[in-house]
Amino acid sequence: MSKRVAIITGGSRGIGRDTAERLGREGFAVVVNYAGNETEARAAVDAITGAGGDAIAVRADVAEVDQVSALFDAAESAFGGVDVVVHAAGTMYLSAVADIDFDALDRMHRTNVRGTFVVGQQAARRVRGGGAIITFSTSVLGLRAPTYAPYAATKGAVEAITMILAKELRGRDITVNTVAPGPTATALFLDGKDEETIANLAKAAPLERLGQPSDHADLVAFLAGPARWINGQTIRSNGGIV
Template structure:
């Protein structure tokens, strides 16, 4: 009796935060996982170890998501190790907060390179190389709809991610590949918590009707749904934010 081939996922930004929890969640669902990281090899290897000790399969591959050659090599590594790619979770991103009047344009350019160019580079390879039945899952942010002061530059990059997501879903007509974005609300990750005092964190935790911050596990559950059973969800932005409007 033949067995179905192992499904394979690439998770960019997979060494920490939401990406790390997504790696572990997809591995628990039976995916072989490629943990992409930009610089922190130790944390990426720790993610691989966590997966393998739980009985799963994973490798770590370094790549700058905005470098087209590095991202092509990332997909090559996935295909060489596991035979193909079925799901791409593009969780890598960077955030710089500033009022528009005080914006450091060099910081803006760096954020654009990772968040916008990186999305195009990763999605381009995914569109070319995913197997049928696959899924592309990008990351936006619920701050895009909240219009919070200081977030203009970051929200602008995530607006671009949403635009790419919706268009790409339509460009892949006939390929049996879904394309969606997840837009977390305030989530207790190092990226979110860095530089915020306790009062600010408490105020943001009180915003959703569920009256808490999201957790990386909350977001990983949404990703796992879109990567697996959620085949009829396509060309959508899922605002996983506990009900903030």
């Protein structure tokens, strides 16, 4: 069999970057998607190829149908097909409901909600049998933290899209699941938070630490590989926060 192939959206940084490198170590040929940071995307590719793996970087805005279609074309051209799609690209805008900037809200919806539909459409059409589609939500949906309503609403949409897509792919032997991280030490999460806030969030889980991108990458590797009987699920990867 040819090497299994994974597309990682948002693969240049954070959880997406760790996931790309982890799947590279698992023997996948990896397509690292990025929106604008080519330097980081190239670094991710170099890390994978330097360890003996296969990888390419492809720029695409996940909300643009033509660009995402070209992303899948590039994967098929370089490696012969697509087996796993990990949709890790996303943005976060926080605000109290009373103070929402609707332009910022619309920009986040474009990436997080429209982007999930666009990537999901191509994945539904092109992922090969025996493959997996994995999206990212957030554990803040259950925590209901103030100022997170705009972001949590978009991730609620991601969960709905993912769970319905799992049913729509009946008979295709493709699993579809969502990973919902808790507080994780990424630039997206840490930006704008003071040390006291970060320390308090680190203590929220019984394990008393922030998650690391590698924690979630481990879970994605499981869902992308041996976890063939886990389907249509949202998995709260949060160290036990309830």
